[in-house]
Amino acid sequence: MQDRLAADAAAIQGHFDRVLLDFGTGPVAEAMRYATRGGKRIRGFLVRESARLHDVPEAATLWPATGIEALHAYSLVHDDLPAMDDDALRRGQPTVHVKWDEATAILVGDALQSLAFEMVAHPDCGPPAIRADLALSLARAAGGQGMVLGQALDIAAETAALPLTLEAITTLQAAKTGALILWAATAGARMGGGDLAPLSAYARALGLAFQIQDDVIDVTGDAHAAGKAVGKDAAAGKATFVSLLGLEGARARAAALVDAADDALSCYGARADGLRALARFVISRQN
């Protein structure tokens, strides 16, 4: 799996490089290239790997796999802004508003969101019905009833009188990080005309496990390995899966979710071992 993840990440990077060449030499174009470098490309891998299960040609999946990574990159650039999480470090590098300025970071995020839709609606993705479906479903996953709603709930939680309950955090994360993971993992079934249900169940478990591990890293990790600030949630007194379940409880919950993710893929048999391995990778990662 790790070999395929690395190969897909390289393919996605190459695709970004080619596409963003056309955007010229201004600061926004430069910062778009900067903001789309690196990262684990888990969402892009989910698109590619779910598409492999449905025998979708690799050439067709490069566009939506890169598109979901463009959308993810936009969300990070805006999330790091001073008015949002105010982070100076991302993937071990200065964030866009630190390296350039706030106006550039706002515009880069805006342009990367547009680029995401340009990519999932691209003619090379396949027949028009698939492209329209990818664009519509991505818009719903990304917007005010999906990822942005999750961001808003996260910000509201910071000033709430009481820490969030486990149920409230689960709802928040299902929107904030879960919606894009769900879109990515089901994209292959959308492209191949398959049933979305098994991959949806897998993605819901994976997304939650992913977030629990993020909370674990925030407590146990160091900034160097994580490539970003850690310990912020605890310092801010924010409720997290770790504060609510304890460190061992959170790890056990994540492990149980990985088992559930495994089980959800039973209809695919051994062909889905790559996705199963990804779930185990997600809860073992340190960044």
Added chain:
Amino acid sequence: MQDRLAADAAAIQGHFDRVLLDFGTGPVAEAMRYATRGGKRIRGFLVRESARLHDVPEAATLWPATGIEALHAYSLVHDDLPAMDDDALRRGQPTVHVKWDEATAILVGDALQSLAFEMVAHPDCGPPAIRADLALSLARAAGGQGMVLGQALDIAAETAALPLTLEAITTLQAAKTGALILWAATAGARMGGGDLAPLSAYARALGLAFQIQDDVIDVTGDAHAAGKAVGKDAAAGKATFVSLLGLEGARARAAALVDAADDALSCYGARADGLRALARFVISRQN
């Protein structure tokens, strides 16, 4: 024309109200409703009116007409941010970051951009080929080679050593305001399977005339009538069509562009009188 513009504006507002009901009661949803109220709806009207020329059913055009207004609304909310134009007043009301805060304004703009793509890819817009084409073309018009590029050029001009030339301002405006106007005016031909060329020529002339009139309003208007700050460009020593052509020269250029816009529509005969009247309206407006 003004009756039809008002009727389309009402239809678009009603559609926003219905769609945004589903977004709940949080601050981002509330601010999305706030940011999509009012405005002249020129872009939405261009979609509807160009579609009428191509006999596209009205029910199908409501989605893309509202979608382009969602995209326009996002651009205004982000443009007004302190790190961008830092405006406190928009359509006579406090801007989103003033009424709420910067984080909410960033998220509202982000969610409105997603909503725009959700709307143009909506099943009610027509067959998948049209929806995919609308989404792809809108993404290109909005992004780092379209509107966002124009915004970036505009910001760069503020700190440039020399004021922009007429050619540079024309290029800037073709991207900043022209790209969305071009998309809107050609949407009807896209939906009806018609030739994009006449409406493209019309839109290029209209977009430039629109921007020239904006510069005229900035010099001659008052904030109350304009519903926003005026005189900012002159105070900042920014090159504008008025500073480069003089007030009368700018007005003459706008009038010539309206004639060109008229001519571009000759193939449509009297059926395009609504679009012709819109062009005259655009250079006579005071806000």
